[in-house]
Amino acid sequence: MRVLVVDDEKRFAEGLRIGLEAEGFAVDLAHDGVDGLWRARETAYDVIVLDVMLPGLNGYRVCAALRAEANWTPILMLTAKEGEWDEVEGLDTGADDYLTKPFSYAVLLARLRALLRRDPHERPAALTAGDLRLDPAGREVTRAGTRVELTARETALLEFLLRRRGETVSKREILAHVWDDDFEGDPNIVEVYVGHLRNKLDRPFGRAAIETVRGHGYRLAADGGPPGGERARARR
Template identity: 60%
Template sequence: MRVLVVEDEERLARTIARGLELEGFVVQLAHTGTDGLWWAAEDTFDVIVLDIMLPGLSGYEVLRRLRQRDVATPVLMLTAKDGDYEQADALDLGADDYLTKPFSFVVLIARLRALLRRRAPQQPAILTAGELTLDPARRLVRHAGADLTLTPREFGLLEFLLRHKGIALTKAEILRNVWDAHYAGPENVVEVYIGYLRKKIDAPFGRSSIETLRGVGYRLIDPGTGDG
Protein backbone atom coordinates (compact mmCIF):
# COMPACT_ATOMS: atom_id res chain seq x y z
CA MET A 1 0.00 0.00 0.00
CA ARG A 2 1.48 3.36 -1.03
CA VAL A 3 0.67 6.44 1.01
CA LEU A 4 1.66 10.07 0.46
CA VAL A 5 2.10 12.08 3.68
CA VAL A 6 2.08 15.87 3.17
CA GLU A 7 3.10 17.42 6.50
CA ASP A 8 5.39 20.42 7.10
CA GLU A 9 6.34 19.47 10.68
CA GLU A 10 9.26 17.24 9.71
CA ARG A 11 9.55 15.46 13.05
CA LEU A 12 5.86 14.58 13.02
CA ALA A 13 6.10 13.56 9.36
CA ARG A 14 8.98 11.18 10.11
CA THR A 15 7.09 9.74 13.08
CA ILE A 16 4.01 9.12 10.95
CA ALA A 17 6.12 7.61 8.17
CA ARG A 18 7.94 5.27 10.53
CA GLY A 19 4.69 4.09 12.09
CA LEU A 20 3.07 3.51 8.72
CA GLU A 21 6.10 1.59 7.47
CA LEU A 22 5.90 -0.71 10.48
CA GLU A 23 2.29 -1.39 9.46
CA GLY A 24 3.38 -2.39 5.97
CA PHE A 25 2.78 0.88 4.09
CA VAL A 26 5.25 2.34 1.59
CA VAL A 27 5.53 6.05 2.41
CA GLN A 28 6.44 9.11 0.34
CA LEU A 29 6.91 12.34 2.32
CA ALA A 30 6.33 15.90 1.14
CA HIS A 31 6.81 18.96 3.37
CA THR A 32 5.15 21.70 1.30
CA GLY A 33 1.84 22.02 -0.45
CA THR A 34 3.61 22.52 -3.77
CA ASP A 35 5.61 19.31 -3.42
CA GLY A 36 2.57 17.43 -2.18
CA LEU A 37 0.53 18.50 -5.19
CA TRP A 38 3.30 17.43 -7.57
CA TRP A 39 3.66 13.97 -5.98
CA ALA A 40 -0.10 13.40 -5.80
CA ALA A 41 -0.65 14.42 -9.41
CA GLU A 42 2.41 12.76 -10.97
CA ASP A 43 2.60 9.48 -9.04
CA THR A 44 0.13 6.82 -7.91
CA PHE A 45 -0.86 6.33 -4.27
CA ASP A 46 -3.51 4.30 -2.49
CA VAL A 47 -4.26 7.08 0.01
CA ILE A 48 -3.04 10.60 0.90
CA VAL A 49 -2.59 12.10 4.38
CA LEU A 50 -2.76 15.87 3.86
CA ASP A 51 -2.12 18.58 6.46
CA ILE A 52 -4.17 21.76 6.05
CA MET A 53 -1.60 24.33 7.24
CA LEU A 54 1.23 24.00 4.72
CA PRO A 55 3.81 26.37 3.20
CA GLY A 56 3.46 27.12 -0.51
CA LEU A 57 -0.09 25.88 -0.98
CA SER A 58 -2.55 25.12 1.79
CA GLY A 59 -3.96 21.64 2.09
CA TYR A 60 -7.30 23.04 1.00
CA GLU A 61 -5.75 24.35 -2.22
CA VAL A 62 -3.85 21.12 -2.86
CA LEU A 63 -7.07 19.16 -2.47
CA ARG A 64 -9.05 21.55 -4.66
CA ARG A 65 -6.51 21.30 -7.49
CA LEU A 66 -6.30 17.51 -7.22
CA ARG A 67 -10.05 17.12 -7.55
CA GLN A 68 -10.06 19.59 -10.47
CA ARG A 69 -7.56 17.29 -12.20
CA ASP A 70 -9.80 14.29 -11.49
CA VAL A 71 -7.29 12.72 -9.09
CA ALA A 72 -9.63 10.52 -7.07
CA THR A 73 -7.12 9.15 -4.54
CA PRO A 74 -8.73 9.03 -1.05
CA VAL A 75 -7.58 11.95 1.11
CA LEU A 76 -7.49 12.15 4.90
CA MET A 77 -7.06 15.77 6.05
CA LEU A 78 -4.80 16.32 9.07
CA THR A 79 -4.79 19.59 11.00
CA ALA A 80 -4.22 21.24 14.36
CA LYS A 81 -7.44 23.17 13.89
CA ASP A 82 -10.63 21.95 15.51
CA GLY A 83 -14.07 23.06 14.49
CA ASP A 84 -17.06 22.28 12.38
CA TYR A 85 -16.23 24.86 9.69
CA GLU A 86 -12.76 23.44 9.01
CA GLN A 87 -14.17 19.92 8.74
CA ALA A 88 -16.99 21.10 6.49
CA ASP A 89 -14.58 22.98 4.21
CA ALA A 90 -12.35 19.91 3.84
CA LEU A 91 -15.28 17.61 3.08
CA ASP A 92 -16.85 20.08 0.67
CA LEU A 93 -13.59 20.23 -1.29
CA GLY A 94 -13.53 16.46 -1.67
CA ALA A 95 -11.74 15.10 1.40
CA ASP A 96 -12.75 11.57 2.40
CA ASP A 97 -12.00 11.86 6.11
CA TYR A 98 -10.67 14.31 8.70
CA LEU A 99 -8.44 13.88 11.76
CA THR A 100 -7.49 16.56 14.29
CA LYS A 101 -4.08 16.82 15.99
CA PRO A 102 -3.12 15.51 18.44
CA PHE A 103 -4.38 12.13 17.28
CA SER A 104 -4.01 8.49 18.21
CA PHE A 105 -1.83 6.60 15.77
CA VAL A 106 -4.12 3.60 16.20
CA VAL A 107 -7.03 5.74 15.01
CA LEU A 108 -5.00 7.05 12.05
CA ILE A 109 -4.22 3.52 10.89
CA ALA A 110 -7.84 2.46 11.34
CA ARG A 111 -9.09 5.47 9.34
CA LEU A 112 -6.62 4.81 6.52
CA ARG A 113 -7.55 1.14 6.28
CA ALA A 114 -11.24 2.10 6.26
CA LEU A 115 -10.59 4.49 3.35
CA LEU A 116 -8.79 1.73 1.46
CA ARG A 117 -11.67 -0.69 2.03
CA ARG A 118 -14.21 1.84 0.77
CA ARG A 119 -12.09 2.53 -2.30
CA ALA A 120 -11.83 -1.15 -3.21
CA PRO A 121 -14.91 -2.91 -1.79
CA GLN A 122 -14.32 -5.80 -4.16
CA GLN A 123 -11.21 -6.73 -2.18
CA PRO A 124 -12.00 -9.48 0.35
CA ALA A 125 -11.43 -8.71 4.03
CA ILE A 126 -9.33 -11.88 4.32
CA LEU A 127 -6.87 -12.72 1.54
CA THR A 128 -6.40 -16.41 0.77
CA ALA A 129 -4.37 -18.87 -1.29
CA GLY A 130 -5.33 -22.46 -0.55
CA GLU A 131 -5.17 -22.91 3.22
CA LEU A 132 -3.05 -19.77 3.64
CA THR A 133 -4.93 -16.72 4.95
CA LEU A 134 -3.85 -13.14 5.62
CA ASP A 135 -5.94 -10.67 7.63
CA PRO A 136 -4.67 -7.14 6.85
CA ALA A 137 -6.70 -5.45 9.59
CA ARG A 138 -5.55 -7.77 12.38
CA ARG A 139 -2.07 -8.34 10.91
CA LEU A 140 -2.48 -12.11 11.10
CA VAL A 141 -1.17 -14.83 8.78
CA ARG A 142 -2.33 -18.42 9.19
CA HIS A 143 -1.96 -21.74 7.44
CA ALA A 144 -4.72 -24.25 8.13
CA GLY A 145 -5.50 -22.33 11.32
CA ALA A 146 -1.90 -22.26 12.60
CA ASP A 147 -0.43 -18.79 13.18
CA LEU A 148 2.68 -17.83 11.21
CA THR A 149 5.15 -15.16 12.32
CA LEU A 150 6.31 -12.74 9.62
CA THR A 151 8.41 -9.59 9.79
CA PRO A 152 6.71 -6.35 8.67
CA ARG A 153 8.52 -6.53 5.30
CA GLU A 154 7.56 -10.17 4.79
CA PHE A 155 3.96 -9.35 5.69
CA GLY A 156 3.89 -6.45 3.23
CA LEU A 157 5.35 -8.61 0.48
CA LEU A 158 2.88 -11.43 1.08
CA GLU A 159 -0.06 -9.01 1.18
CA PHE A 160 1.00 -7.46 -2.13
CA LEU A 161 1.37 -10.89 -3.75
CA LEU A 162 -2.02 -12.01 -2.43
CA ARG A 163 -3.79 -8.84 -3.61
CA HIS A 164 -2.45 -9.61 -7.09
CA LYS A 165 -2.89 -13.38 -6.96
CA GLY A 166 -2.40 -15.02 -10.32
CA ILE A 167 -0.74 -11.93 -11.81
CA ALA A 168 2.92 -11.83 -12.87
CA LEU A 169 4.73 -9.10 -10.91
CA THR A 170 8.13 -7.71 -11.81
CA LYS A 171 10.81 -7.02 -9.23
CA ALA A 172 10.48 -3.32 -10.00
CA GLU A 173 6.73 -3.41 -9.23
CA ILE A 174 7.35 -5.26 -5.98
CA LEU A 175 10.06 -2.82 -4.90
CA ARG A 176 7.87 0.16 -5.72
CA ASN A 177 4.90 -1.12 -3.72
CA VAL A 178 6.53 -2.97 -0.82
CA TRP A 179 9.91 -1.33 -0.20
CA ASP A 180 10.72 2.23 0.80
CA ALA A 181 9.72 4.76 -1.83
CA HIS A 182 13.35 5.89 -2.03
CA TYR A 183 14.93 2.43 -2.15
CA ALA A 184 17.87 2.50 -4.53
CA GLY A 185 19.59 -0.78 -3.69
CA PRO A 186 19.87 -3.96 -5.75
CA GLU A 187 16.74 -5.66 -7.03
CA ASN A 188 17.94 -9.03 -5.70
CA VAL A 189 16.65 -8.03 -2.27
CA VAL A 190 13.29 -9.20 -3.66
CA GLU A 191 14.76 -12.66 -4.31
CA VAL A 192 16.03 -12.77 -0.73
CA TYR A 193 12.63 -11.96 0.76
CA ILE A 194 10.81 -14.31 -1.60
CA GLY A 195 13.14 -16.98 -0.20
CA TYR A 196 12.26 -15.98 3.37
CA LEU A 197 8.54 -16.21 2.56
CA ARG A 198 8.85 -19.60 0.91
CA LYS A 199 10.59 -20.97 4.01
CA LYS A 200 7.71 -19.79 6.20
CA ILE A 201 4.55 -20.24 4.13
CA ASP A 202 5.47 -23.08 1.76
CA ALA A 203 8.33 -25.33 2.85
CA PRO A 204 6.89 -26.44 6.24
CA PHE A 205 3.63 -27.47 4.57
CA GLY A 206 4.91 -29.14 1.41
CA ARG A 207 3.30 -26.51 -0.81
CA SER A 208 4.53 -24.25 -3.60
CA SER A 209 2.55 -21.06 -3.99
CA ILE A 210 5.12 -18.53 -5.24
CA GLU A 211 6.24 -19.15 -8.80
CA THR A 212 9.45 -17.74 -10.26
CA LEU A 213 8.86 -16.49 -13.79
CA ARG A 214 12.30 -16.24 -15.37
CA GLY A 215 12.92 -12.91 -17.01
CA VAL A 216 9.71 -11.52 -15.53
CA GLY A 217 9.40 -11.82 -11.76
CA TYR A 218 7.05 -13.73 -9.47
CA ARG A 219 3.45 -14.87 -9.23
CA LEU A 220 1.48 -16.21 -6.29
CA ILE A 221 -1.04 -18.96 -7.05
CA ASP A 222 -3.42 -21.25 -5.21
CA PRO A 223 -1.29 -24.37 -4.64
CA GLY A 224 -2.39 -27.32 -6.71
CA THR A 225 -4.32 -25.25 -9.24
CA GLY A 226 -1.50 -23.89 -11.37
CA ASP A 227 -3.25 -20.53 -11.57
CA GLY A 228 -4.68 -17.72 -9.44
Protein backbone atom coordinates in the same frame (compact mmCIF):
# COMPACT_ATOMS: atom_id res chain seq x y z
CA MET B 1 1.06 -0.39 1.05
CA ARG B 2 2.59 2.87 -0.14
CA VAL B 3 1.64 6.07 1.68
CA LEU B 4 2.35 9.73 0.94
CA VAL B 5 2.46 11.97 4.03
CA VAL B 6 2.21 15.70 3.26
CA ASP B 7 2.85 17.83 6.34
CA ASP B 8 5.07 20.88 6.88
CA GLU B 9 5.81 19.95 10.50
CA LYS B 10 8.93 17.94 9.74
CA ARG B 11 9.35 16.29 13.14
CA PHE B 12 5.69 15.28 13.15
CA ALA B 13 5.92 13.92 9.59
CA GLU B 14 9.10 12.00 10.40
CA GLY B 15 7.41 10.49 13.46
CA LEU B 16 4.52 9.34 11.28
CA ARG B 17 6.97 7.87 8.78
CA ILE B 18 8.79 5.85 11.45
CA GLY B 19 5.54 4.59 12.95
CA LEU B 20 3.97 3.64 9.64
CA GLU B 21 7.11 1.90 8.40
CA ALA B 22 7.13 -0.16 11.60
CA GLU B 23 3.64 -1.33 10.56
CA GLY B 24 4.93 -2.43 7.15
CA PHE B 25 3.98 0.62 5.06
CA ALA B 26 6.32 2.23 2.54
CA VAL B 27 6.26 5.99 3.21
CA ASP B 28 7.21 9.07 1.19
CA LEU B 29 7.23 12.56 2.70
CA ALA B 30 6.46 16.01 1.28
CA HIS B 31 6.58 19.23 3.31
CA ASP B 32 4.59 21.64 1.16
CA GLY B 33 1.52 21.51 -1.02
CA VAL B 34 3.34 21.97 -4.32
CA ASP B 35 5.70 19.05 -3.73
CA GLY B 36 2.85 16.95 -2.33
CA LEU B 37 0.71 17.53 -5.41
CA TRP B 38 3.62 16.70 -7.71
CA ARG B 39 4.39 13.46 -5.89
CA ALA B 40 0.72 12.45 -5.86
CA ARG B 41 0.57 12.99 -9.62
CA GLU B 42 3.79 11.15 -10.41
CA THR B 43 3.47 8.10 -8.15
CA ALA B 44 0.68 5.57 -7.64
CA TYR B 45 0.06 5.76 -3.88
CA ASP B 46 -2.38 3.55 -2.02
CA VAL B 47 -3.39 6.32 0.39
CA ILE B 48 -2.43 9.96 1.08
CA VAL B 49 -2.23 11.60 4.52
CA LEU B 50 -2.67 15.31 3.79
CA ASP B 51 -2.35 18.23 6.21
CA VAL B 52 -4.61 21.22 5.58
CA MET B 53 -2.29 24.08 6.57
CA LEU B 54 0.57 23.82 4.06
CA PRO B 55 2.87 26.36 2.40
CA GLY B 56 2.55 26.76 -1.35
CA LEU B 57 -0.84 25.11 -1.72
CA ASN B 58 -3.09 24.25 1.20
CA GLY B 59 -4.48 20.74 1.59
CA TYR B 60 -7.92 21.69 0.30
CA ARG B 61 -6.44 22.90 -3.00
CA VAL B 62 -4.19 19.84 -3.32
CA CYS B 63 -7.16 17.54 -2.77
CA ALA B 64 -9.41 19.48 -5.16
CA ALA B 65 -6.71 19.43 -7.87
CA LEU B 66 -6.28 15.65 -7.61
CA ARG B 67 -10.00 14.99 -7.77
CA ALA B 68 -10.38 17.33 -10.76
CA GLU B 69 -7.80 15.13 -12.52
CA ALA B 70 -9.77 11.97 -11.65
CA ASN B 71 -7.11 10.85 -9.17
CA TRP B 72 -9.16 8.83 -6.68
CA THR B 73 -6.37 7.81 -4.29
CA PRO B 74 -7.94 7.72 -0.79
CA ILE B 75 -7.09 10.90 1.17
CA LEU B 76 -7.07 11.31 4.94
CA MET B 77 -6.90 15.01 5.85
CA LEU B 78 -5.14 16.18 9.01
CA THR B 79 -5.61 19.55 10.64
CA ALA B 80 -5.03 21.42 13.89
CA LYS B 81 -8.19 23.42 13.18
CA GLU B 82 -11.40 22.40 14.89
CA GLY B 83 -14.89 23.09 13.71
CA GLU B 84 -17.53 21.37 11.66
CA TRP B 85 -17.15 23.74 8.70
CA ASP B 86 -13.46 22.91 8.31
CA GLU B 87 -14.44 19.25 8.19
CA VAL B 88 -17.21 20.00 5.70
CA GLU B 89 -14.79 21.88 3.44
CA GLY B 90 -12.28 19.03 3.51
CA LEU B 91 -14.87 16.38 2.68
CA ASP B 92 -16.53 18.55 0.03
CA THR B 93 -13.22 19.02 -1.80
CA GLY B 94 -12.95 15.24 -2.13
CA ALA B 95 -11.22 13.96 1.02
CA ASP B 96 -12.33 10.53 2.20
CA ASP B 97 -11.77 11.09 5.91
CA TYR B 98 -10.74 13.84 8.33
CA LEU B 99 -8.72 13.71 11.56
CA THR B 100 -8.04 16.59 13.96
CA LYS B 101 -4.65 16.94 15.70
CA PRO B 102 -3.76 15.77 18.26
CA PHE B 103 -5.04 12.29 17.55
CA SER B 104 -4.49 8.72 18.65
CA TYR B 105 -1.96 6.88 16.49
CA ALA B 106 -4.06 3.73 16.82
CA VAL B 107 -7.07 5.62 15.41
CA LEU B 108 -4.95 6.90 12.51
CA LEU B 109 -3.92 3.33 11.63
CA ALA B 110 -7.51 2.10 11.85
CA ARG B 111 -8.71 4.88 9.57
CA LEU B 112 -5.96 4.20 7.05
CA ARG B 113 -6.94 0.54 6.96
CA ALA B 114 -10.59 1.55 6.45
CA LEU B 115 -9.61 3.84 3.57
CA LEU B 116 -7.60 1.08 1.93
CA ARG B 117 -10.68 -1.13 1.99
CA ARG B 118 -12.65 1.61 0.23
CA ASP B 119 -10.13 2.00 -2.58
CA PRO B 120 -11.43 1.29 -6.13
CA HIS B 121 -9.41 -1.95 -6.00
CA GLU B 122 -10.74 -4.69 -3.77
CA ARG B 123 -9.80 -3.98 -0.13
CA PRO B 124 -11.41 -6.59 2.14
CA ALA B 125 -10.70 -6.57 5.87
CA ALA B 126 -8.94 -9.94 5.55
CA LEU B 127 -6.99 -10.94 2.45
CA THR B 128 -7.24 -14.52 1.26
CA ALA B 129 -6.04 -16.78 -1.53
CA GLY B 130 -7.32 -20.30 -0.99
CA ASP B 131 -6.35 -21.29 2.54
CA LEU B 132 -3.73 -18.53 2.77
CA ARG B 133 -5.08 -15.69 4.93
CA LEU B 134 -3.71 -12.35 6.13
CA ASP B 135 -5.41 -10.05 8.61
CA PRO B 136 -3.66 -6.68 7.97
CA ALA B 137 -5.02 -5.12 11.17
CA GLY B 138 -3.74 -7.87 13.44
CA ARG B 139 -0.80 -8.72 11.14
CA GLU B 140 -1.77 -12.37 11.55
CA VAL B 141 -0.97 -14.84 8.78
CA THR B 142 -2.35 -18.36 8.56
CA ARG B 143 -1.93 -21.19 6.05
CA ALA B 144 -4.40 -24.07 6.22
CA GLY B 145 -5.45 -22.80 9.64
CA THR B 146 -1.87 -22.83 10.97
CA ARG B 147 -0.45 -19.52 12.14
CA VAL B 148 2.80 -18.51 10.44
CA GLU B 149 5.14 -15.91 11.94
CA LEU B 150 6.41 -13.31 9.45
CA THR B 151 8.56 -10.21 9.89
CA ALA B 152 7.04 -6.77 9.18
CA ARG B 153 8.68 -6.64 5.74
CA GLU B 154 7.62 -10.18 4.86
CA THR B 155 4.08 -9.30 5.89
CA ALA B 156 4.14 -6.15 3.75
CA LEU B 157 5.31 -8.15 0.74
CA LEU B 158 2.64 -10.80 1.28
CA GLU B 159 -0.03 -8.12 1.62
CA PHE B 160 0.98 -6.54 -1.69
CA LEU B 161 0.97 -9.90 -3.47
CA LEU B 162 -2.41 -10.81 -1.97
CA ARG B 163 -3.95 -7.50 -3.03
CA ARG B 164 -2.73 -8.22 -6.56
CA ARG B 165 -3.36 -11.98 -6.46
CA GLY B 166 -3.66 -13.58 -9.86
CA GLU B 167 -1.71 -10.68 -11.45
CA THR B 168 1.93 -10.58 -12.47
CA VAL B 169 3.77 -7.80 -10.62
CA SER B 170 7.25 -6.62 -11.53
CA LYS B 171 10.21 -6.32 -9.20
CA ARG B 172 10.04 -2.56 -9.71
CA GLU B 173 6.40 -2.45 -8.53
CA ILE B 174 7.27 -4.51 -5.46
CA LEU B 175 10.20 -2.25 -4.58
CA ALA B 176 8.00 0.85 -4.98
CA HIS B 177 5.20 -0.43 -2.74
CA VAL B 178 7.01 -2.57 -0.18
CA TRP B 179 10.20 -0.52 0.07
CA ASP B 180 10.28 3.06 -1.32
CA ASP B 181 12.03 5.41 -3.75
CA ASP B 182 14.85 6.04 -1.27
CA PHE B 183 15.88 2.38 -1.24
CA GLU B 184 19.47 2.23 -2.47
CA GLY B 185 20.29 -1.39 -1.78
CA ASP B 186 20.44 -4.38 -4.10
CA PRO B 187 17.12 -4.79 -5.98
CA ASN B 188 17.65 -8.54 -5.68
CA ILE B 189 16.39 -8.08 -2.11
CA VAL B 190 12.97 -8.81 -3.64
CA GLU B 191 14.11 -12.31 -4.62
CA VAL B 192 15.46 -12.85 -1.10
CA TYR B 193 12.13 -11.95 0.51
CA VAL B 194 10.12 -13.96 -2.00
CA GLY B 195 12.33 -16.87 -0.97
CA HIS B 196 11.51 -16.21 2.69
CA LEU B 197 7.77 -16.35 1.93
CA ARG B 198 8.13 -19.55 -0.07
CA ASN B 199 10.09 -21.16 2.76
CA LYS B 200 7.43 -20.21 5.31
CA LEU B 201 4.16 -20.35 3.39
CA ASP B 202 4.64 -22.73 0.46
CA ARG B 203 7.21 -25.46 0.98
CA PRO B 204 6.14 -26.57 4.48
CA PHE B 205 2.58 -27.00 3.18
CA GLY B 206 3.44 -28.59 -0.17
CA ARG B 207 2.31 -25.54 -2.16
CA ALA B 208 3.70 -23.28 -4.85
CA ALA B 209 1.51 -20.21 -4.60
CA ILE B 210 4.21 -17.66 -5.42
CA GLU B 211 5.19 -18.18 -9.03
CA THR B 212 8.13 -16.67 -10.88
CA VAL B 213 7.07 -15.27 -14.25
CA ARG B 214 10.38 -15.19 -16.05
CA GLY B 215 11.30 -11.81 -17.44
CA HIS B 216 8.26 -10.16 -15.81
CA GLY B 217 8.15 -10.67 -12.05
CA TYR B 218 6.04 -12.70 -9.64
CA ARG B 219 2.45 -13.84 -9.33
CA LEU B 220 0.56 -15.12 -6.31
CA ALA B 221 -1.92 -17.78 -7.44
CA ALA B 222 -5.48 -16.59 -6.82
CA ASP B 223 -6.38 -20.00 -5.38
CA GLY B 224 -3.42 -19.95 -3.00
CA GLY B 225 -1.66 -22.84 -4.70
CA PRO B 226 -3.70 -25.97 -3.89
CA PRO B 227 -1.77 -29.04 -2.72
CA GLY B 228 -0.77 -31.67 -5.22
CA GLY B 229 -0.33 -31.42 -9.00
CA GLU B 230 2.26 -29.53 -10.94
CA ARG B 231 2.01 -26.37 -8.87
CA ALA B 232 3.04 -28.25 -5.77
CA ARG B 233 6.58 -27.92 -7.13
CA ALA B 234 8.04 -24.59 -6.11
CA ARG B 235 9.06 -22.59 -9.16
CA ARG B 236 12.44 -21.04 -8.75
